[in-house]
Amino acid sequence: MTTKRASATKTSIRRGTNLPRMGDFNESVVLDAIRRHKAGLSRVELAEATGLSAQTVSNITRRLLDQGVARESGKQSTGSGKPRTLLQVTPGARYAIGVHLDPAVITYVLLDLLGTVVARRSEPTPRGVHTEALLAGMAASVGALVEDSGVDQERVLGLGIAAPGPVDPVAGLVIDPPELPGWGSVPLRERLEADTGFPALLDKDVVAAAVAERWSGAATDSRNFLFFYLGTGSGMGLVVDDTVLRGSSGNVGEVGGLGAACSSRALVEEAIELGALGHEFTPTDPQDAQRSLEHLARIAAKGEPRAAGIIDRWGVRIGRGVTAAATLLDSDTIVFGGPLWPLLAPRLLPLIEPMVAESPFVKPVHATTVTTTAIGEDVAAVGAACLVLDRTLSAQPRSLLLA
Amino acid sequence: MTTKRASATKTSIRRGTNLPRMGDFNESVVLDAIRRHKAGLSRVELAEATGLSAQTVSNITRRLLDQGVARESGKQSTGSGKPRTLLQVTPGARYAIGVHLDPAVITYVLLDLLGTVVARRSEPTPRGVHTEALLAGMAASVGALVEDSGVDQERVLGLGIAAPGPVDPVAGLVIDPPELPGWGSVPLRERLEADTGFPALLDKDVVAAAVAERWSGAATDSRNFLFFYLGTGSGMGLVVDDTVLRGSSGNVGEVGGLGAACSSRALVEEAIELGALGHEFTPTDPQDAQRSLEHLARIAAKGEPRAAGIIDRWGVRIGRGVTAAATLLDSDTIVFGGPLWPLLAPRLLPLIEPMVAESPFVKPVHATTVTTTAIGEDVAAVGAACLVLDRTLSAQPRSLLLA
Numbered sequence: 176m177t178t179k180r181a182s183a184t185k186t187s188i189r190r191g192t193n194l195p196r197m198g199d200f201n202e203s204v205v206l207d208a209i210r211r212h213k214a215g216l217s218r219v220e221l222a223e224a225t226g227l228s229a230q231t232v233s234n235i236t237r238r239l240l241d242q243g244v245a246r247e248s249g250k251q252s253t254g255s256g257k258p259r260t261l262l263q264v265t266p267g268a269r270y271a272i273g274v275h276l277d278p279a280v281i282t283y284v285l286l287d288l289l290g291t292v293v294a295r296r297s298e299p300t301p302r303g304v305h306t307e308a309l310l311a312g313m314a315a316s317v318g319a320l321v322e323d324s325g326v327d328q329e330r331v332l333g334l335g336i337a338a339p340g341p342v343d344p345v346a347g348l349v350i351d352p353p354e355l356p357g358w359g360s361v362p363l364r365e366r367l368e369a370d371t372g373f374p375a376l377l378d379k380d381v382v383a384a385a386v387a388e389r390w391s392g393a394a395t396d397s398r399n400f401l402f403f404y405l406g407t408g409s410g411m412g413l414v415v416d417d418t419v420l421r422g423s424s425g426n427v428g429e430v431g432g433l434g435a436a437c438s439s440r441a442l443v444e445e446a447i448e449l450g451a452l453g454h455e456f457t458p459t460d461p462q463d464a465q466r467s468l469e470h471l472a473r474i475a476a477k478g479e480p481r482a483a484g485i486i487d488r489w490g491v492r493i494g495r496g497v498t499a500a501a502t503l504l505d506s507d508t509i510v511f512g513g514p515l516w517p518l519l520a521p522r523l524l525p526l527i528e529p530m531v532a533e534s535p536f537v538k539p540v541h542a543t544t545v546t547t548t549a550i551g552e553d554v555a556a557v558g559a560a561c562l563v564l565d566r567t568l569s570a571q572p573r574s575l576l577l578a
Numbered sequence: 579m580t581t582k583r584a585s586a587t588k589t590s591i592r593r594g595t596n597l598p599r600m601g602d603f604n605e606s607v608v609l610d611a612i613r614r615h616k617a618g619l620s621r622v623e624l625a626e627a628t629g630l631s632a633q634t635v636s637n638i639t640r641r642l643l644d645q646g647v648a649r650e651s652g653k654q655s656t657g658s659g660k661p662r663t664l665l666q667v668t669p670g671a672r673y674a675i676g677v678h679l680d681p682a683v684i685t686y687v688l689l690d691l692l693g694t695v696v697a698r699r700s701e702p703t704p705r706g707v708h709t710e711a712l713l714a715g716m717a718a719s720v721g722a723l724v725e726d727s728g729v730d731q732e733r734v735l736g737l738g739i740a741a742p743g744p745v746d747p748v749a750g751l752v753i754d755p756p757e758l759p760g761w762g763s764v765p766l767r768e769r770l771e772a773d774t775g776f777p778a779l780l781d782k783d784v785v786a787a788a789v790a791e792r793w794s795g796a797a798t799d800s801r802n803f804l805f806f807y808l809g810t811g812s813g814m815g816l817v818v819d820d821t822v823l824r825g826s827s828g829n830v831g832e833v834g835g836l837g838a839a840c841s842s843r844a845l846v847e848e849a850i851e852l853g854a855l856g857h858e859f860t861p862t863d864p865q866d867a868q869r870s871l872e873h874l875a876r877i878a879a880k881g882e883p884r885a886a887g888i889i890d891r892w893g894v895r896i897g898r899g900v901t902a903a904a905t906l907l908d909s910d911t912i913v914f915g916g917p918l919w920p921l922l923a924p925r926l927l928p929l930i931e932p933m934v935a936e937s938p939f940v941k942p943v944h945a946t947t948v949t950t951t952a953i954g955e956d957v958a959a960v961g962a963a964c965l966v967l968d969r970t971l972s973a974q975p976r977s978l979l980l981a
Contacts, residue, residue: 188614189973191607191630192600200978201594208591226980227594341943350943399826411906415825420818422908423802424943427818432902432937433836499835500906503814505825534835540744540753540827570592572975575603577629 190576201227203570205235206244206264210289210568211392215248215261236262244268244288264288269568270326272317272334272373273560275380275553276300276363277514278354278407278461281313282556283320285331286564290391292557294324299462306361314370333374335562336364337383337555339408344425347377354407354438354461376562378421380404381428383558384548385412385419388510390561390569393549400508401500402548403430403493405515406555407461408438411497415504435496437489439464439515446471451481465514472518483522490523494530501531501543512548513555520547593979604630606973608638609647609667613692613971614795618651618664639665647671647691667691672971673729675720675737675776676963678783678956679703679766680917681757681810681864684716685959686723688734689967693794695960697727702865709764717773737776738965739767740786740958742811747828750780757810757841757864779965781824783807784831786961787951788815788822791913793964793972796952800911804903805951806833806896808918809958810864811841814900818907822968838899840892842867842918849874854884868917875921886925893926897933904934904946915951916958923950 204225209216216224222232239245239262246265250258266287275282278300285294298316301309321328341350347364349355364377378386385402388394402412411428413420420427430436443458446467451474456467475482497509509531511520528545548554565571607628612619619627625635642648642665649668653661669690678685681703688697701719704712724731744753750767752758767780781789788805791797805815814831816823823830833839846861849870854877859870878885900912912934914923931948951957968974 188611188627189607189975191604191628191634192978193630193634194600197595197597197600204592204594211591224591225594227596231594231596397826413907415818415823415830416821418819418821420907422818423800423910424908426943427906427908429905429908432898432905495835499902502832502835503830503903503906504816504823505827505830505832507826540829572592572978575595575975575978 190578192575192577196575196577200570200572200575201225201231202235202238203568203574205232206239206568207570209239209245209262210264213263213289215251215263217251217259217261219259221262242268266291267326268330270331271560271563272320272331273556273558273562274313274317274334274336274367275383275556275559276336276338276349276355276358277380277555278339278352279465280462281316282553283316284553284556284560285320285324285326286557286560288564288568290557290561290564292553293326294320295553296320300355302356302460304357306357309358310361310366310370314367317367317371317373331373332567333376333563334367334371335383335559336367336375336377337380337559337562338363338377340379340381340410340429341424341426342377342379344377344379344421347375376566378559378562379410379425379428380406380555380558381410381412382419382421382425383412383562384512384554385414385558386565387550387554387558387561388412388548389414389419390565391550394510394546395508395544397506397508397544399504399506400510401497401504401506402510402512403497404513404555405511405519406513407465409436409493409513411500413504415506430496430500433496433499435493437492439468442471442485442489443467445485446482449481449485451479451485468515469518472522475522486519486522487526490526491530493523494527497527498531498534502534505540506543507541508544508546510546510548512550514552516547517552593981595978595980599978599980603973603975603978604628604634605638605641606971606977608635609642609971610973612642612648612665613667616666616692618654618666620654620662620664622662624665645671669694670729671733673734674963674966675723675734676959676961676965677716677720677737677739677770678786678959678962679739679741679752679758679761680783680958681742681755682868683865684719685956686719687956687959687963688723688727688729689960689963691967691971693960693964693967695956696729697723698956699723703758705759705863707760709760712761713764713769713773717770720770720774720776734776735970736966737770737774737778738786738962739770739778739780740783740962740965741766741780743782743784743813743832744827744829745780745782747780747782747824750778779969781962781965782813782829782831783809783958783961784813784815785822785824785828786815786965787915787957788817788961789968790953790957790961790964791815791951792817792822793968794953797913797949798911798947800909800947802907802909803911803913804900804907804909805913805915806900807916807958808914808922809916810868812839812896812916814903816903816907818909833899833903836899836902838896840895842871845874845888845892846870848888849885852884852888854882854888871918872921875925878925889922889925890929893929894933896926897930900930901934901937905937908943909946910944911947911949913949913951915953917955919950920955
């Protein structure tokens, strides 16, 4: 009789690792190091920076050169001894596609290995269209993006999708999104994989933004930062102990409980109610809401008191929210971004910065930097592509574990 | 001339790994798996659960048996074929000491490999005493704890210290704690290491509590939980994606920004002000505050309306705070514990549970379980010892990275 021992496979057991995993990981570590030093690194510097032996570094760089992912890029004088050959990433060796599904607009980008956007297109998000037409349209746009760029399909690693929450990253779909009627039932990732031929990943937009920020490192080198994203909705991407958090269902970053959530729709509704915007402005459709909000931001900048009041009150809620989250997570940096941020930053940044600096909760231990993403308004689309780069090329200790 | 290339060693570069690291990691994985199955696991089950090859499992279990850390514990019938030998952890093979420095009381525990408390002592936290006397007293208590337990010193892996925040885990000290005058200048970890001869670690009390909960797995198997700790102060330990978070300075878990912070001193002050407690109760000293709060909880339980109101209002703030944090971090479980929790749970649990269940932020994606730690009032001291067990024996992917 077989003893019942179901608990033997419970999920809390860590998986082990083995030699092939180790080899892949060390290759990622070396590639990551080269990528982060655009001026190039010598083999000696690589061994120093990664802790790997000279022999291991030499084997790995040989493989990277053979694959065309890295290239030799000149000599570095060392004073005494013979000059060292520098290694750099070949930007065009690999590419990744990013798709940002926003309720107002769908943005498509193609990134090279250094995270540079080499092609971009965007289209208004279709409304009231059949699922099949939606998917066919997206697949066609992905195809056109790659086609128009002239990039060899074979060099495209895959396709990342950033979507508003709640998402189900495992099933690869969006769950009943209030601003995206009809999309809730679409097995988005699976269908785009099938229709485009590229392997696909899906994550929440704010998670993708945090991945982009960590991948690029342009705005911050911090290992512990929050990314506050302002778009059709708002939320936070979280990086703690140098890791992008995802949580139990991939839905990290909801800021409703912190009082910092706000949609462009809610802001425009308030503005109409208070008379800051006339009734010709409507919040019914995400695209209308975005246009109305742009107008609100413009009149607030000119000093219209009701418009300024609406934005400032939201700014105070955001300031409290990021302070609470930064304290809870012991973050040393807060990055702001998303399509609405450039519009609102001139008013919100001078308001939020002192709130964070003067918080009694954060102060005693360390300062907290408040900054703006260097990636621009497409940060979620860039982040979607970075999901692929990060999964495929980044040195994640978790990737060492056996599947 | 040497080119200046300081950026080559910037911290954002991941370290590589090597064979010895891999061997240690896989050994931890196997030990972890055996530990989590008190009834024992066969080698075949170990290979299945960890993904390691039969040969690797066989080599590792041989080493663990040789070290005395594991033992063979009977046969498992498999129906057909020969019965499989089961492996179990030898609880008394290794031990760890935990010290919880609380403003009211210092607790010392000795844990075996299975996390069972085999010895315990506690002493009121000395006040107005010289640093040297403080340290000498703590070192003597650690010595007495081990001595009285009869455990062989050689089997003690080390000593963990849990302290109220803010802490500096790198320097190993507490930073200007308001309730612990004089302690801020004590290089606690270094001095206890020198005076006891055991290697020491220091972490924040709420971080230690989360480590204890994850190590024991008694209250939850969740990979994404919050530990809300109620003691002389309150705070949260955070586990996301199966990892205990520490943050940029080791000070994760401050709940002031969430409105959920409260000290026993503040509750007692409010109770005296509202007349729920007479002026014979004082909050001046953490020990007095604790005794006064116990009285407040007792009269609230009997229905004294002002006392009940004070505790319920705090409960609502805690409920809002844990809901906000669980939503932000996508946690599926909230664990409550700490010395004040048994006192307040009968009143707070029925209040907080529905707040979490009915939260509009958490609901759409998954349910959130609210539960009580199974470790008891000494969870921070047990957690302090678990810091050592976790660091030494747990399978952490980060431990694979070269130093």
